[in-house]
Amino acid sequence: MASTPGNQKATHLEHSRGKKSQHAEEAIFYMNCRAAYLTVLKSSLENIKSKEQLSLVLQQAGRNPSQKTINKYWTSQTPSLNFDDFCAILRKEKPATKNELLEAFGKIDTDKVGYISHDELCKILTTRGDKMTWEEVTSITKQADFNCNGKLDYNKFCELYLSTREQCCKAARDRLETDPRLRQQHFGNQTENVPEGTTLPVSKHSPGASRKTDHKLAKGDSRAPSRPSSAQSSKASTCTTVTVGASSSRNTKLIIEPDTMKEWQWAQSRGCFYLEENGEIISHKYRLHLPQRSALWITIKPFSIPQAQGKSCHWLSVDTALFILKENETQENLQLVSFTELQNKEMFGWRGELGSGIYWLLPFTTGCRLRKEKTQIPGEAKLVWRDEDGELALTKEFRAALLDIFETIDLDGNGLLSLEEYNFFELRTSGEKCDQEAWAVCKENFEMKKNELTRQGFLDLNLMEANDRDGDPWDLWVTLLSLGYNRALEMTEACPFVIDIWAERCKPRIKAISLEAGGSQLSRALCRSVLNKGEAKVLDGSESIFIHTYRSGSRITSVIENKSENKVIIHVNNEQSKNCLNNRGLTVFAVEVAPKSMMVSQHVMALNEQEEWIYSCVHSLVC
Template sequence: MSRRASRSSLGGDNGEFYLECKAAYLSIYDNIKDEIDSLEDLIQVLQQAGRNPSKRVLSKYWKSDTDHLTFDDFVDICKKEKATTADDLMKAFRKIDINGDGYISLEELYKIMTTKGEKMSRSEVKKMIDEVDENKDGRLDYGEFHYPEFCKMIMETTEECKKASRKIMEKKEQKRRKEELTKTSDSRSGSQISVKSAASVKSHTERPMSASSRSNRGASLAGSRKSLLSVDDLPKPSPRNRKSKGQAAATLPKLYEPKNLKEWTHTTSKGMFFIDEDTGNLLCHQYDLKLTEETSVWITIEPIKSRCQASDQIIDTALFILREKPDDDGNVLITFTQHRDSKGKYGVKCSLDAGNYHIIPFTTGSRLKKRESESSNPVKLLQRKEGKHTITKAFRKVLEDIFDLSDLDGNGTMSREEFNWYNIRTSDEEVGDDEWEVVEERLELENGEITKNGFLQLNDLEAEDSNGDEDDMWVTLESLGINKELVMDEACPFLVNVYTEDCDDAEFKVVAIEAMMDKLQRPLCQSVMEKGEATKVKGMKDLTMYTYFGDTRASIVLDNKSYSTVRVKLDCSGSQNCLSNRPSLEESFSVKSQSQIIAYHFTPEDEDEEWSVKCTEVIQK
C-alpha cells in the first residue's frame, strides 16, 4: 500500500486534518519519511491520531505479508477510519456491561482490562472506578448520570494528546530548519561540516501521553492504554517469526535526558556482574535507593571498560526498579530500562514516592558466559627479588584495575565500606574491626580511606608472607572473573548514575552482592508479559508464550495457567544473527502449574546487522 495523498490540495479542514496526522506521526517518529515497520507502531500512531482500531480494522491494513507502511499510507487510513465518537464510547461501555444491568462493576471492568490489550492490575482498575464513582458503590452507571462525564474525560484527554503532539511536531520542525540553515551556512563558507539528521530513529521519551498510554491509566479511563473504545482483542503478531531490525550501534538514538539534569542531585556507583564459579549463576552488586520525599528520578546504567577486561567482553546491561514491598496485586516491579544509546547506556525516568526501593542491574547472559577451559600456561604472579617474593609487573597492573573497579564512588580511594565489599566477594568474609586496625596501621591512607598505593602495599605484604605460593592470590583473581592469563573474562563492570529532582538527600548505596535472579525472577517475567506480545501455544489453551523485543534484547516467557505441569519444546534454531543465554537454541522446558519461566534471552551477535528471532513450540507429553 503506497498511495500518495495530494498535499497541495489540503486546505481548510483538509489542511487541519493533514496537520493532525503529521503531528500524530511525529509524536512517534522523527521524520514523516520514516516507515511504520511493525503492527505495534501502527497501533500507537493511530491511537495518537484519536483512532482506536479493532482487530478487524487493523487486519485490513496490516496483512500477513505487510512489511511496512508509509506516512501517506497512514494518512489514507486516517481518512477511512474516523476518530472515535461519543456513540462509539457508549457502544463500548455496553459491551463491557456483561450482565446488561446498566452498570459496569469492578469485576466486569477488571475482566476486560486484564484480558485485552495491555494488562492492568486490580488496584489500577479500582483507582479508575474511584475517580468517577461519586456514590462509592464500587460500580459505574454509564447511563444518564456518568455517561457525559466519561465522554468529557476521554475527549478532553484526546484533545490534550493532540496539543502535545503539535508541540512535539513544532519542536522537531524547528530543529530540522535550524539544521538546514546550519548546513547551508557551512556550505556557503566552504566548510566541510555535515549536519546529519536524526531521521529514522524513534524518540521514545518525547512521545506525548496519549489517551491510551499505560503510564497514566490509573488516573482516569482516558489514561489507559487498554482503551474502553473497543473491546475486541488487539491482534498479537506471532513471535514464531518476528524480525527485529537491528540498527547500527552508531545510529541508535541519544537518550533524552531531563533538560535541567545538572540541577538534580546526583549519586553514582560502580558495580560488577560476576559468574559464580561454583553454580554458574550470574551475581552482581545490588543497591537500595532511599527517598525522603516524592521526586522525579533519572537512572542510567552502562558497561565500563577495564584494561584487564577481555576485548569482546562488553555486555548488555539493564536496570530494574522494584518496590521494597509488593503492591495490592503482589507485584514489586515499578519500571525497567528499555532504550539504549549508541555507547551502551540505558536510561529510565519515573516518579517515585518517598520510601525505599531496590535497584537491580540485569544482563541477559547472552554475552557473559562461563569460560570453556583454563589456560595451560598461567601468568606468573610472584617473582623473587633480593631474597624476598614480590608481585610481578603484570600482576601489579591487574591489581591497579581491581582497585579502580572496587572504588565504587570513583573518588580515587577505597573506603572501609568499599574494601568490605571487595573482601566479601574475594573471601566471603566481612572486614572486622581488628582487620581494619591493621589496615590503618600498615597501609597508606588518605582521609581515612585506602589509596591505590596502599592497596598495592597490602598485596606486597601478602606476597612476602606467601613463600612463593600463589594459590590464595589466584582464588582472589578467579572470584573477580580473571583467568590464568590475567584477563577478566567471567565478569563485567558497569556504572550506575542516579539523579533525583526534588530529593536532595537521596541515599543510594550497595547493599548486597547476590545472584541476580534472586530478586528478578518474577519482575522479569512480569515485564515481558506486560510489554511483550502474547501467543497461545497450540494444543494447550492455558499456555501462553510472551515475547518482548527491546532495542538490543529479546526475551521469551512461558506462562502456564493450567493446574498441571506442562513440558514444552522450543526450537529457536531458525533465528538469525542471535546470541542466546542458553547453550542450545533447541531446548525443552517444564513449566509448573500456575507459574511462569524465562525460556530464552537473545541479543544480536552483530549490532550493525539485522537480527531476527524465530521460535516454534511443541507440547511434549
C-alpha cells in the same frame, strides 16, 4: 605504534578460530552428556530418580564417582535431578588426566619404583582424601593388574583406567548415533524450582544439531527444518518471528539534553556481575532512598576502567539492565515499578517520576555474552618477582590488574576503599568479612586516608600476602579467579558496571546492600516486565499456555505462562533463527513449567550486531 591491516586481519582470524573452537568444544561436551544420559534414561526429559541412577549416568560419562561424591549431589532433600543438573555436575567433576593419576600414585610410591602393594593401595583409598568404602576398593582391585607378589604396576593401571573410560564414553556415543529414536532427543530441561533469571552455559548452536546443519545456521541458510523433531507429536504450538536490522538494536536514543539536568542532583555507584562456576550470575544489589517525589533519570552501563584502556575489555559487549522495585513495608514485599528499556549503545536508561520512599535497584544481564571461558590459555602470567636484594615485588601486569580491581570495588568512585567496600571484596574472594579490629591492623600497616584504604595500600596488602607465602602466588590466584580473571590476567568472567541517578527535586542516595544472585524477586520482576510490555500468543490448540515475547533494545526475551492446573513441558525450537545467541546454549531444548506459574523460556541476542539477525522460535506443547 598502529597495527597494520594485515595484523588486524590475522587477529580477527585468530579470534574467529577461537570462537569456532569454543563452539565445537561445547557441542562435544553436550553430545557426551546426552549420550551418557540416554544410556540410562529413555529421554532427556526424564529425571534421575535415585542415587543409583546418578552413579550410572556419571559412569557412562567416563566418571568414577565415590559414594562421597554422589552424596554431595544427592542429599536427603533431593527429589530428582534433571538433564541440566547432570550437565552442571559433569562440568564440576572433571575426569582425571593421566598425569594427575600418576602424580597421585607417585605420592604413595615414595621409593619411586613404579609399583605399590595391594595393602598400600587399600589403606590409602579407605583412609585419605575422598575416602572409599572397602566394597568400592575391592571392585577396583579386582580389575587391577597385581603380580604374584601382590604389587601393582600403576602406570599400566592408569592406561587401563583411561582406555576403559574412553571405551565407555565411545559406546554411549555410538549407541546415540545408531539409534534414530535417541538422535531426536535434543532436549535441555529446566524445572520450576530454577529461578527464571538463572543463566546456563552458552554456545552458538545446539550440540544435537548435525555438523551440516550447524554450518547452514552459521551462514544464515533458510533451508533448516522449520519444525522441531518432535513437533508431529505435539498437541499445540506457536511460532514467533522477529527480524532485527544490522546495528538497529543500538539505535534507540536516550533523549534528554544535558542542560535539562544541569541543576539536578546526582548519585552514582559501581558494581559488578560475577560468573559462578555453575554458570549462575551474581551481582551487587542496591537500595535507593528518595526523600521526596521527584523526576528521575537512571542509567546502567558496563564500566570502562581507565587502567584497562588499550587492552581487550570483553565485558564492554555484555548487556546490562536495571529493575526498579518499590519497597512496601518489608524487603520481601517488593513491587515492580519499571526497568531500563531505553538504549544508546551499551547504556540502558529509564526516565520517570517516583514518590518518596525506599526502592531496590536490581542489576541484570542475560548471560548471553557473560559466560564461562573455554579458550585455553597458553601460559600463566607471572604475579611476583624478586629484585636484586631478593625482595618480592609485584609484576607490572599484576599491578595493573590490581588497580583495575580497585576501580571495580571502589563503589562510590572516591579513589579510596571504605571498610564496607572492602568487605564486598573479601566476601567475594574469601567468603569472610574483615572486622573493625582487623581493619585497625590494616590502618597501622598500609596507607590510608580518612580511615579508607588507598590504591597504594591495596597494592601493598596484596604484596604482603605474597610475602606471607614466601612468593607462592596460590592465594593471589584464588583472588584473581574469583573476580573473573583468567591465567592471562584478562577479566573474562566478570562485568563491572556503573549506575548513575539524577533527581530533579531532591538528593538521591544509593547504597550497595548485598552481593548475591538475583533470586525470586528479580525473576518475578523480569517475567512481569515481559508480560507488561511484550506481545502475547496463546499456543494454538491450548487455552491456558501463553508465550510472551518482548524486545528490549538489543535482546529478545520470551516468557512461558502456564495458567492450567497441571505442569506442562514445552519444546522450544530455534533452528530457523539466524545470527542468534541465546542464554541456554541449545538450539532445541525443553522446559518444564509448574501449574499456575510463569518462567523465562530464553533470552536471545545477536551473535554479530553488524549483521541482520532473525529470531524465529517455535514453542510446542509436549505434555
